[in-house]
Amino acid sequence: MDKLFGISMNTWLVVMLILLAVCLVTVAWIWLRHRVIFKLGVRNIPRRKSQTALIVIGLMLATLIISAALGTGDTLTHWIGGSVYKQFGPVDEVVVHTSGDAKPSAGAALSVRIPESQLQYVRDQTKNDPNVDGVGGLLAAQSPVLNMGQVDLAKLDLTSPAAFEQIIKTAKQSEPVVNVAGIDEQSLKDLGGLKTKDGKPVTIADMGSNGVVLTSDAADQLQAVKGDILLITLNNQPHAVKVVGIADNTVLAGAIQNTGQKLEGMSMPLANLQAMMGAPGQISAIAISNKGDSRAGVKLTDEIVNAHKSAFLTQELGIVPLKQDAVKQADQIAQGMVAFFIIFGLFSIAVGILLIVLIFTMLAAERRSEMGMARAVGAQRRQLIQQFIAEGTGYALIAGLVGALLGALAAGLISGFMGLLFAGSLDVTPHVTLRSIVIAYCLGTVITFIAVALSSWRVSRLNVVAAVRDIPDSYNPHKNKRQLMWGVLMVIGGAILTALGHNSHQAFSFYTGMSLIPLGIAAILTYFGLKPRLVLTLAGLYLLALWLLPESVADKLWGKTNGNIEMFFLSGIFLVAAATLIIVQNLRALLALTQRLGGAMRGKIASIRMAVAYPGATPGRTGMTIAMFSLIVFSLVMVATLVTNFSKLFLGTEATAGWTIRVDVPQDNPVANFEQALKQRGIDVAPIQAIGTTAQPGAFSTQFRNPNGAWKPGLVTGADASFLDNSKIEFQARANGYDSDQAIINALKSDPNVAIIDASAIPQGGGGFGGGNDNYQLEGITANTKTFAAPTIDVISPEIQTPRKVKIIGVIDQKITSMFGLYVNDAGLKQIFPSNAPAAMHYYVKVAPGTDTKAYTLSIKHALLPNGAQAVDIKQELKDAQKQSSSFLYILEGFMGLGLIVGIAAVGVVAFRAVIERRQSIGMLRALGFQRSMVQESFVIESAVIVLLGVLSGAVLGIALAYILLTSNSFTNGEKVTVTYPWVQIVLLMAVAVVAALLMSWLPARQASRVHPAEALRYE
C-alpha cells in the first residue's frame, strides 16, 4: 500500500519517526537532568507485575487497531496485487479497437474484433522500442463447458442436436461461462510462453487440432484432469476438445476476465478458435509485454503508452495500461479498506485513550500520599509530571510493541475472513510490511505518550496537605480561575468554529463549535457559584438535542451543512459525552431510587445501595468507564443498524424491479427465440407471465461525457418494450415535462434519443473512503432533486466514431439496485452499436405466483446449458448479497469490538483499585453484618450498574442517531421509511458486554469478600 488518506506511506513513516523521536528525547532529557525523578518513575513499572500487565493491555489498543488496519491494507494490496501480477504475467498492455476521442477500454476487445493484420502493424511500430519485450495477438470468447471425462473422442456424435442432447446428460461436470483464448505460436513465444502447473512448457504444436490448456480455476470447477474431453459451444455449435495441460490462472491460459469469483479459462491455437467462432483472420486484442519481469515491467507502462498511443490512434487502435490499472485498483481497494477500518477503529482508539487517562488517574490516586510527601519536601509539580511521563513512556514502549505485533496478527485474521467472504477461500497469506508495523508502533506510542503527559499534568494538581493526610481534595469549582479561563476559551473558540462552519457550510466545524459553547458556559456558570449538577445536566441535554436534531429542523434553523464519515465519529463522541455528563451528575437520583426498591429487593437492598452509592461518589472514573462502554456500544449499534437498513433498502424486494428469474446468455451463443428455445427443450412455459430482454454489448466499452466534460466509463443497456412495460421501475427524479413514471417509460419505449440512468450516477457528495470515483456522474442533479431540466449527454462505443447524443429523462430509484447504468430502447442501442448489437443478452422472466422459483430456475439453466446460459433466481441472488453484506458486518463488528476489551479491562482496573481503597469500609461493613457473599455481590452489582449505564446509554444513542439518519431527507429522498433495528444483534451485543464485564469484576469482588474485618479495621 503506497498511500493512506492521500498521503504517501513514506511521508507517514518519516513524520511518525520524528514524533516518536520528540517523545523519546523528552524522556532522555528527564533522564539526563533529573535522574532521580526518572528512576522514581521507571522503578514503578516492575513493582506490580499484574497491574503492569493490565496497563499494557489497555495501552496497546491504539497501536493494535492502527497496526491491524495497516496490516489489512498491506495484506490486501499484496494479495490482490499479487494475483494481478500472476494473472497478467508478462502481459502489461493491450491494444484494442477504439473510436473517436474516447479513452480506450479493454472491454472493447469482447465486442469489436480487429483484423489479424493489425498485429503486424503493432509489431512493426514497437520493434525499435527498447521497453517492449514482445507482442502477441489474442482472440477472446466465452463458452459453456461440459466435462465428459475420459471418453473416446471419436465416439462423440455432435452432428445432430438430438444426439448432443443425449450426450450432455452424461456430462461429469459443467460450467456455464468459461473464457476461451486463442493464440498463435509466435505470439505465445513472444509473450513468454505457457507452462503447466508442474512447470512443463506447452507449445501450440502440443495442443494439436483439438487440445486446450485449462486454467487451474477452470480445472477445479470442472473437476478436469489431463486427457478429459470437454464440450464447448461457440457460435451455437458444439465442439469437443481435449485437456492437454493445466496451467496457473494466467491470461495466456485463458484467464482473461473474472467468471464470478473465479478465473476460469482455457487457451487453444488461434486458428482453431477462429474456425470455431467463424472469425477467420480476426483477433480481439494485441498484448504487449514490457521489458523486465511481471512486477518490474509495469513501471515502463506510462512510457510505452505515451510513445505509441498517437500512432495507434491513426489505425483506430487504443493502448490500455491493463496491468497498471489493475494494480492501481488493487491499491485503491486496500487504501479504502484501511481508511474504513481506521475510521471505524477510531471509537476503539478513543476508548483506549480514556483507559490511559483512567489508569493514570488511578495510579495517581494510589500514590497520592507519596506524591504529597514529595511535594511537601520540595518536589515541583513538573517533576511529578516528569516522573509519570518516564513511567508512562516505559509502558507505552512495551505496549506499542505488543500492540503492533498483535495488530499484525489481527490483520492476518481479518484478511483471511475477507478472503473467505469475497474470494470463497481462506487462501490469503498475511503480508504486513515492516513500514506499516513501524508506523503503527510510532503512532500508537505517540498517542499513548500524549495521553500520559496530559493525565500526568492533571494528576499533578493536588493539595499537598490533603494528599499527605490522604483525605479527599476539596475541589471547589466556584472561584477556580483556571476553570473560568477554560470556560471563556471554550466559548470564544466555539463561537469562532461555529461562525467558520456556518459560513463554509462545514458540519464538522459548525457542530464542534456549537457543542463547545455550552460546555464553556457551564464552566463559567459553576465558577460563579451555580450548582454543577444543574448546569452540567442542562449542558448535556442541550448537546443531546443538538446532535439528535432531525436534519429537516437543523436545515431550517441554520441552513444546510456538509459532512462526511468523520461526522459519525464526532457525533458519537459528543453524544456519549453528553449522556455521560447527565448520568454522572444524576447518579444520586439512582441512589434515591433504591429507596423505592424496598419491597421487591428487600434481601439485596443493602448491597444494591452500596453498589449504587460508590460510583456516584467517584464521578470521574465512573464517567470514564460509562463513556467507554457507551462509545463502543453506540458505534456497534449504529453500524449494525445502518447496514441492516442499507441491506433492506438496496437488497429488498423492490430491487428486483418485479422480475423473478434472470437468464444471462453469452454474446457468442445467442438464444434467438427464448420462449421457443425453452419449449423445444421440454420446459413448460405456462408459468411464465412476461419475458423482457436487455442487451449490454461490450460491457464497459461504452463511455459517457457531460457537455464539455471528460469521457468516463459507463454501461449502456438496450431494453425491449416488454422489459420496460413489465418492470416495476420507479424514478427518484423526473425530467421536466414528465409528470409520472409511466410518462417516462412511454417516452423511452418510443424515442431512441432518450434514456434513463440509475441513481449511482448522481453525485452523493463526499469523498468516500479514499478510493476515488472514476465512474460517470451526471451534472446538475443531486440526491434531493425531484425534477430537473433534461440534460443531453454524449455516449460513445467502439463501434461509432461520432458520439451519440441522448437526453436523460429519469433517474431510477436507488432501491432498484438490479438496474445499473444507462437504459435506452432497442433502437437506441442499435444507434450506439450499429453492427454488433445483439438482440438479447439477458432475459428477464416473471413467473406466476405459486411457482417453485428455485426448481423452475434450475430447469431453465439445464435446458439452456448448451448455450452457456446462466439462469439466476433474482431473490436468491439478493439473499446471497445480503449474506455477504452481513458477513462483512461481522468482520467489522469484530474489529470495532476490540474496544470492548478495553472497557472490560477498565472494569477490572476500577474494581481492583476499589478493593484497595475501600478496605476499611469493607471491614466496617463486615462488622455491621455484611456477609462475605454480600460484599462480593455489592462489587459485582456496582460493575453491573456502571456497565449497564454505559451499554444502555450507548444503545439508546445509537438507536436514536440511526433513526435520525435513516429518516433524514438526504437518505429517504422524502419517502416514508420504516427503520428496522437488528434487535437480536443489539441485545446480544449488550449481553456480551455486560456478562464479560461482570466476569472481569468477579475476581476483585471475590478478593473484596475475603477481606478480614478485624485486619481491615486496623488500617487507618
Add this chain to the structure above:
Amino acid sequence: MFGRSAQRGALVGKGADGSESDVIIRAQDVVKVYDTGSSKVEALRGVSFEVQRGEMVAVMGPSGCGKTTLLNCLSGLDSVTSGEIWLEGQDLATMSDKKRTNYRAQRMGFVFQVYNLLPVLSAVENVELPLLLGGMRTGPARQRALDALETVGLREWAGHRPAELSGGQRQRVTIARSLVNNPAIIWADEPTGALDSKSASDIMALMRTLNEQKSLTIVCVTHDPGVGQQCHRIVRMSDGQIVGEEQIVPSAQRELTTAIVS
C-alpha cells in the same frame, strides 16, 4: 476476680449455683497469636472475662497491650487461637462465619475511633444500613434511622454526608447506627480518640444515657481515664493479659463528668 468469675461459669449464662445469671459476655482463657510466618506475636495470653447485661465496661491499657484485639475477638470480628467466647449464652466458636455475621447484624453495634461511616452515603443512609441488612423494608427502616438520629440530636443533619459533618457529629451518627437495630451489646473502640474534649464528653454523656435508658451493654476500649471513669467498671490490660479491674462509684462518675464538661 476475673479469673474467679470465669471459673465459676461452668455453664455459660448460669451462675455457679446453677441459677440464671445476667452474664452477657463470657470469655475463658482466650489466646490470640498472630502468625506472620517469620514471627509469632501473642496478642492475647489467656484472657478470661465476664460482662453483666446492662453493664458499661471500659478496657484500658497502654498501646499494644491487646485491647482492640480483645474487642475484635469478643465481637466475633476476629477468630481466637484458643479459648472460648460466649455471647448471650452462645459459643462463638460453634457459629459459622455467616451465622456470626448475622448475629453481629442483629445483636451488636459498633462505634470506632475513626467513625467508619461510609463517605458515599448520607447520615440517615449510613444509620439505616444495619436495618436493611436485617431485611427491614426501606420505609420503616428510614423512620427508625431518623428516630435514632433524633436520639443523638442529629435529626436535622440526616441528609448530610459524613464529609459535611464535624468529628463529634460523625461519632454521633456512628452511635445512632450502632443502636438503630436495638442491639444487646455495643462495642466501642476509642470512641473519643479523634475528638476534642468537649465533643468527647458529649459523646460519653450520650453513651452513658443510652446505657442507662436502654440498658445497653457497652464495652469500650479507651486510653482516656476520663472515659474509663464514666463506666461502671474498668478492666486493665497489659501484655495481652488482664492485670486488674476497678469498680467505679456513681458519685465519682458524676463528679468526673462535671469536671470534664467544665
